[in-house]
Amino acid sequence: MKLAGRIAYRTVMFVLTIAFVTALWELYKIVGPQDGGKFLGVRILPRANDNAMPHVSTMLSRYSRPEVRGSDKKIWIVVLSGAWFSLRLSLVGFFLGTTIGIGLAILMARFNLIRRGLLPYLVMSQTVPLIALAPLVVSWGGKLEIGSFVWPRWLSASILGTFLAFFPIAVGTLRGLTSVPSAALELMESYAASWKQTLFKLRFPAAVPFMVPALKLGASGAVVGVVVAEISTGLKGGIGRLIIEYAREATGDPAKVFTAVFGAAALGLTMSGLVAFSDLFLMRNRPKETST
Amino acid sequence: MSAPANISAVEVVATSKIFNQGSGKQVDALLDVNLTIQSGEFVSLIGPSGCGKSTLLRLIANLLEPTQGSIRVNNKTAAQARLDQDYGMAFQQAGLFDWRTVCKNIELPLELKGWDKNKREARAIEMLGLVKLEEFGNMYPWQLSGGMQQRVAIARALAAHPPLLLMDEPFGALDEMTREYMQGELLRICAETSTTVVFVTHSIPEAVYLSNRVVVMSPRPGRILEVIDVNLGSKRNEQTRAADGFFRSITAVREALRGTHAEHVAANAIRGAEDR
Numbered sequence: 326m327k328l329a330g331r332i333a334y335r336t337v338m339f340v341l342t343i344a345f346v347t348a349l350w351e352l353y354k355i356v357g358p359q360d361g362g363k364f365l366g367v368r369i370l371p372r373a374n375d376n377a378m379p380h381v382s383t384m385l386s387r388y389s390r391p392e393v394r395g396s397d398k399k400i401w402i403v404v405l406s407g408a409w410f411s412l413r414l415s416l417v418g419f420f421l422g423t424t425i426g427i428g429l430a431i432l433m434a435r436f437n438l439i440r441r442g443l444l445p446y447l448v449m450s451q452t453v454p455l456i457a458l459a460p461l462v463v464s465w466g467g468k469l470e471i472g473s474f475v476w477p478r479w480l481s482a483s484i485l486g487t488f489l490a491f492f493p494i495a496v497g498t499l500r501g502l503t504s505v506p507s508a509a510l511e512l513m514e515s516y517a518a519s520w521k522q523t524l525f526k527l528r529f530p531a532a533v534p535f536m537v538p539a540l541k542l543g544a545s546g547a548v549v550g551v552v553v554a555e556i557s558t559g560l561k562g563g564i565g566r567l568i569i570e571y572a573r574e575a576t577g578d579p580a581k582v583f584t585a586v587f588g589a590a591a592l593g594l595t596m597s598g599l600v601a602f603s604d605l606f607l608m609r610n611r612p613k614e615t616s617t
Numbered sequence: 618m619s620a621p622a623n624i625s626a627v628e629v630v631a632t633s634k635i636f637n638q639g640s641g642k643q644v645d646a647l648l649d650v651n652l653t654i655q656s657g658e659f660v661s662l663i664g665p666s667g668c669g670k671s672t673l674l675r676l677i678a679n680l681l682e683p684t685q686g687s688i689r690v691n692n693k694t695a696a697q698a699r700l701d702q703d704y705g706m707a708f709q710q711a712g713l714f715d716w717r718t719v720c721k722n723i724e725l726p727l728e729l730k731g732w733d734k735n736k737r738e739a740r741a742i743e744m745l746g747l748v749k750l751e752e753f754g755n756m757y758p759w760q761l762s763g764g765m766q767q768r769v770a771i772a773r774a775l776a777a778h779p780p781l782l783l784m785d786e787p788f789g790a791l792d793e794m795t796r797e798y799m800q801g802e803l804l805r806i807c808a809e810t811s812t813t814v815v816f817v818t819h820s821i822p823e824a825v826y827l828s829n830r831v832v833v834m835s836p837r838p839g840r841i842l843e844v845i846d847v848n849l850g851s852k853r854n855e856q857t858r859a860a861d862g863f864f865r866s867i868t869a870v871r872e873a874l875r876g877t878h879a880e881h882v883a884a885n886a887i888r889g890a891e892d893r
């Protein structure tokens with residue numbers, strides 16, 4: 326029942342954190358300057374008026390109203406289906422990113438030469454602005470012809486999720502695979518274990534505590550990649566597209582964009598929640614001090 | 618402990634190990650070591666830090682390659698013996714895998730050999746009985762005390778029934794009470810399984826209590842100073858620790874460690890002093 330206890334603890338902390346942030350938001354609306362605080366002509370404090378910072382209650386109640394005036398489609402349904410669309414793309418991106426990340430980590434752990442040659446380029450790859458990369462991936466995908474396989478537009482968005490997800494997973498897994506105590510490696514050597522046996526019976530299990538946080542980063546990375554790709558390539562159907570559409574209406578309907586933003590946040594939480602759940606499962610039989 | 622005397626379990630001939638040869642950081646870890654260990658013998662390697670006793674153990678285990686000389690284990694090359702899992706090994710840290718139950722830890726070497734599940738489980742239960750941990754098979758290593766963990770490590774080392782057990786200060790991290798208990802248990806286990814043991818230790822009483830022979834080593838460069846026979850018989854118990862012969866052997870080892878034991882080592886002792 327320790328597992329149930331930890332789940333309960335995390336849930337309580339989550340609710341408390343939400344309550345705290347809500348309180349902070351509303352408090353600022355009371356004490357903050359309506360037109361924002363300026364210092365030497367630069368705005369350093371956000372405007373506290375209802376246009377820039379709608380009440381939390383306004384944002385929440387916006388969910389139950391229609392998306393556009395006169396429509397009978399409630400906005401929560403639109404946001405939910407957008408989030409579901411993006412979640413599926415993110416899962417594809419996360420899955421590909423995990424496969425590639427772990428694959429690269431194994432190669433780098435096995436061959437020093439590959440590690441030294443590849444790692445700097447992996448780091449460099451993460452400095453490429455995603456916004457610049459998105460249209461490129463879309464146009465490359467469009468030119469791709471493999472037999473009867475037609476590159477769907479959504480796959481480009483998933484690939485950008487992959488692009489952000491694989492890096493932390495590769496680095497974290499590599500760290501885990503190579504952090505095995507030398508005595509354990511010596512033991513495996515004394516059994517004349519092959520490299521593959523050592524990988525699966527020692528290195529991977531020992532790497533789990535390193536891989537879980539890396540996978541969490543990878544999961545939220547996949548969501549960011551997909552949402553940004555949706556925005557910059559104008560892919561319809563996802564939460565990213567909703568965010569830019571609703572942002573254009575910010576002056577008339579300031580609460581609207583927040584409904585989509587929260588949808589994106591919930592999407593990220595769902596993804597890392599999936600990983601966190603696997604964490605509780607994978608680490609259930611480990612010494613407790615390493616899994617808090 | 619009274620196995621056929623003329624089958625050698627380990628043969629170390631004119632063996633040297635030099636680390637970083639030719640560079641400025643060259644270390645002569647072992648120089649011209651000769652040692653033959655008979656099957657069924659319990660031999661301890663003792664000496665100050667840096668005398669190469671762990672290096673010698675790792676050479677026998679083929680975890681290191683000798684710079685010069687040859688090592689045969691079980692009448693095979695050391696490399697072949699390692700491939701055939703002719704020895705089991707235990708270290709100062711029990712080195713159990715946190716994610717495996719006690720049983721699964723013991724089964725590890727058998728898994729690597731490709732044994733099937735039923736055979737593995739039967740052997741694990743047998744080994745648990747040998748180290749008297751029958752009720753702990755389904756617990757995880759971090760739920761056990763240090764002494765119990767070390768017993769699991771011994772069970773793992775012996776799981777494949779190897780004829781030779783190599784131990785590198787296995788009781789070094791245990792408290793004195795546990796340590797003496799473990800020494801008794803180790804002797805019992807080795808007698809029951811007629812295993813040959815090479816045992817590295819810092820402790821003179823431990824070496825004397827356990828061994829048929831104590832190999833005294835000196836550092837820089839590491840070599841064998843003297844080999845001392847311990848004649849305490851094959852049945853040893855708590856009374857052994859109070860016996861005259863026990864103290865005589867302890868004194869002999871202590872004096873050998875100081876390099877002043879007998880005339881025939883005087884030359885070695887002088888060479889050792891010059892090195893310092």
